Amino acid sequence: MAAKKSGAKTRKPVSEPQKAELVQFYRDMLLIRRFEEKAGQLYGMGLIAGFCHLYIGQEAVVVGVQSVLDPDDQVITGYRDHGHMLACGMTSRGVMAELTGREGGYARGKGGSMHMFSREKNFFGGHGIVGAQVPLGTGLAFANRYKGQDNVCVAYFGDGASNQGQVYEAFNMASLWKLPVVYVIENNQYAMGTSIARASAETELYKRGISFEIPGEEVDGMDVLAVRKAAAKAVQRAREGDGPYILEMKTYRYRGHSMSDPAKYRTREEVQEMREHHDPIEMLKKKLLDAKHVTEDDFKKIEAEVREIVNDSAQFAQDSPEPHPDELWTDVLVESR
Amino acid sequence: MTDILMPALSPTMEEGKLARWLVKEGDTVKPGDVIAEIETDKATMEVEAVDEGVISKLMIAAGTEGVKVNAVIAQISAGDDAPAPKTSGKNKSSAKGAEVHTRSDAKADAAGGKPDDSATEQKARNDGHRLRAPEQKVAAAEGLHDPTLPEGVTYKKTAVRDALRDAIAEEMRRDETVFLMGEEVGQYQGAYKVSRGLLEEFGDRRIIDTPITEYGFAGLGVGAAFGGLKPIVEFMTFNFAMQAIDHIINSAAKTLYMSGGQMGCPIVFRGPNGAASRVGAQHSQDYSAWYGHIPGLKVLAPYDAADAKGLLKAAIRDPNPVVFLEHELMYGIEFDVPEVEDFVLPIGKARIRREGADVTLVAHSRMVKFALDAAEDLAGHGIEAEVIDLRSLRPLDTATVIESVKKTNRIVCCEEGWRFFGVGAEIAAAVTEHAFDYLDAPPMRVAQRDVPLPYAANLEKLSLPNAQDIVAAAKKVCYREVE
Numbered sequence: 001m002a003a004k005k006s007g008a009k010t011r012k013p014v015s016e017p018q019k020a021e022l023v024q025f026y027r028d029m030l031l032i033r034r035f036e037e038k039a040g041q042l043y044g045m046g047l048i049a050g051f052c053h054l055y056i057g058q059e060a061v062v063v064g065v066q067s068v069l070d071p072d073d074q075v076i077t078g079y080r081d082h083g084h085m086l087a088c089g090m091t092s093r094g095v096m097a098e099l100t101g102r103e104g105g106y107a108r109g110k111g112g113s114m115h116m117f118s119r120e121k122n123f124f125g126g127h128g129i130v131g132a133q134v135p136l137g138t139g140l141a142f143a144n145r146y147k148g149q150d151n152v153c154v155a156y157f158g159d160g161a162s163n164q165g166q167v168y169e170a171f172n173m174a175s176l177w178k179l180p181v182v183y184v185i186e187n188n189q190y191a192m193g194t195s196i197a198r199a200s201a202e203t204e205l206y207k208r209g210i211s212f213e214i215p216g217e218e219v220d221g222m223d224v225l226a227v228r229k230a231a232a233k234a235v236q237r238a239r240e241g242d243g244p245y246i247l248e249m250k251t252y253r254y255r256g257h258s259m260s261d262p263a264k265y266r267t268r269e270e271v272q273e274m275r276e277h278h279d280p281i282e283m284l285k286k287k288l289l290d291a292k293h294v295t296e297d298d299f300k301k302i303e304a305e306v307r308e309i310v311n312d313s314a315q316f317a318q319d320s321p322e323p324h325p326d327e328l329w330t331d332v333l334v335e336s337r
Numbered sequence: 338m339t340d341i342l343m344p345a346l347s348p349t350m351e352e353g354k355l356a357r358w359l360v361k362e363g364d365t366v367k368p369g370d371v372i373a374e375i376e377t378d379k380a381t382m383e384v385e386a387v388d389e390g391v392i393s394k395l396m397i398a399a400g401t402e403g404v405k406v407n408a409v410i411a412q413i414s415a416g417d418d419a420p421a422p423k424t425s426g427k428n429k430s431s432a433k434g435a436e437v438h439t440r441s442d443a444k445a446d447a448a449g450g451k452p453d454d455s456a457t458e459q460k461a462r463n464d465g466h467r468l469r470a471p472e473q474k475v476a477a478a479e480g481l482h483d484p485t486l487p488e489g490v491t492y493k494k495t496a497v498r499d500a501l502r503d504a505i506a507e508e509m510r511r512d513e514t515v516f517l518m519g520e521e522v523g524q525y526q527g528a529y530k531v532s533r534g535l536l537e538e539f540g541d542r543r544i545i546d547t548p549i550t551e552y553g554f555a556g557l558g559v560g561a562a563f564g565g566l567k568p569i570v571e572f573m574t575f576n577f578a579m580q581a582i583d584h585i586i587n588s589a590a591k592t593l594y595m596s597g598g599q600m601g602c603p604i605v606f607r608g609p610n611g612a613a614s615r616v617g618a619q620h621s622q623d624y625s626a627w628y629g630h631i632p633g634l635k636v637l638a639p640y641d642a643a644d645a646k647g648l649l650k651a652a653i654r655d656p657n658p659v660v661f662l663e664h665e666l667m668y669g670i671e672f673d674v675p676e677v678e679d680f681v682l683p684i685g686k687a688r689i690r691r692e693g694a695d696v697t698l699v700a701h702s703r704m705v706k707f708a709l710d711a712a713e714d715l716a717g718h719g720i721e722a723e724v725i726d727l728r729s730l731r732p733l734d735t736a737t738v739i740e741s742v743k744k745t746n747r748i749v750c751c752e753e754g755w756r757f758f759g760v761g762a763e764i765a766a767a768v769t770e771h772a773f774d775y776l777d778a779p780p781m782r783v784a785q786r787d788v789p790l791p792y793a794a795n796l797e798k799l800s801l802p803n804a805q806d807i808v809a810a811a812k813k814v815c816y817r818e819v820e
Binding site for chain 1: 514516542547548550552553554555556557558559560561562563564565566583584587588592593594595596597598599600601603632633635656657
């Protein structure tokens, strides 16, 4: 299985982000934050049901990583997926309407929070089984290689999933065949209610590839620029045919595991400390203000724009009708060739 | 004088080719010396001497094919120059004149936990329920729904495993995105030799040997299908696919629906399913009902070589995930396969293998053989049985079954798996629902006994359904005396 790069196109190297990009990162993170807050509200109102896992606190990870990918690269993740979809360019309306189980949702209401996809944006889910996205994402990377394309697949998963057996089966094959995949471990410290120390014999997750010869590194997942820098290196490496790479993003979720989790397994102080001193959005905001790139007024404008998008999506998600009863029977099988 | 017997080199071997002698008459051998090479349909093995002595006679010439297991292949005398001991009975031999080792590594079988047994196993191999006649002819009634074959079409005798191989090769030639992955599919040429020759033709980019990690490579295959390829994932047996069933069901079968139709998954999961021979409970299970239960999957289980070929080609072309259940004990059996270009069969259509007006026998996979045998037996008792080969379990061709029952008014559902919540239960329910007024007797089921499959030869035989079970059930629904 020799590396093939016949279909490779020339790609722009990832450069130091300029002012406009930094503002865009801020805006992207803020959109995820406000979107998730709204989703939490709608859940409280009974408009969103089932399991709903919010991404609040982890925004820097996906925004930083996505900033180095090209639109034809693939992304796959687990069930804490709303942020990833927004970062992939999927519409707030489509995502929110899927959360409310409406016709206007990405799966016309048949997937829900944990199972959403967009072929158009190369977002491959949205998977509800812990760790499943790791072999699946490795398979997407396999397809890139097979077709001679230089695309990279980024497979995101959590610290909980990092103890799954299938993850290591995938690591082995990815390294053996030098597949273009980057594994991003979003270590938010808690696998549902179990802290990493209580569940993992080796808590430095970037080392989990050692026995498969997959290099890894720990990254400050609360710092969007650190994330971007590490991701740029890992993605380029994979793209050039040097195989998989592990990025352990040290991050934190402010909310419970899902909406039904009161998060009694950690202290209020612990959460407060992260919010006050490590918040990814506030940190970038400070950086932009210090550099005098942006004024407080500019931020207010961005905030207003983001709120408008989120409110619009919430309205859309409530106005969109429930799927037609006939939808029950569609999409079970592909009917025509 | 000790007889050296043709050894059984795998759980299913019945005959083999004596490829080469490494000794000649008059040679002295000691235990461990390699004396011959034997080719089975699966591998080339070396035969070692167990006793010390002089090769007094080679009974089978090198190159002889079709040497039956337990046939005497050579005789060995007790020692240097010593005459054959007079005391030994003429035909009485230790039956342990030789021992066998795989020449390459025994990994495939060992990985499957299948003991690569030596001659000690061979004595216990004459169990009656196993398929005996490789020459089994398809004297079947034409499938009702199959494409019409051209006038004067010729047929080629083809073993099921080769028909499967031909299907894979043809589809790989036709479509660059089709590839095969699994354990030992490449260099080893397939644990059951289904993929024989494919590595040579298609290379290691498209014939991919995987580590023994079913969960991982099944998931990888599904991901590759999402990524635009058409993987054929071979499981060495479906028993091992239980580790991968999460990806088969949760990732492959459900994603199209969950994505509102965006994420098709064109993939084939294939391999031997059901009971093999003397491999015990963990290696002998019929998953027909398991996969048949799942919306979003198609499930096929052909019986003969022509259906194996035509349906596998259809499965590979199908845009949906297909579970393709083969049968180890059928791999070596030859059937007529029509020599037509691009022989593709429709999915979801049963085949009427024998017509009859008195009772309907429904079966799939290897049970079709027993149903046909039973029909033959029943004919001798004046009962004309109609034998329906389901071929496809999902979608299930209930229409053909119901039409038949409307004619015969009686049905026996035959399957190799367990009765509880099984294929037969589904068919019996469908018939009861749609042809209740036509039934002259309650539907009957023939199935495996409700126990894990035992290893002991007699118990295994008692556990698995056979033709006589079907005969008895058919007589019962015809209200005839059962002897």
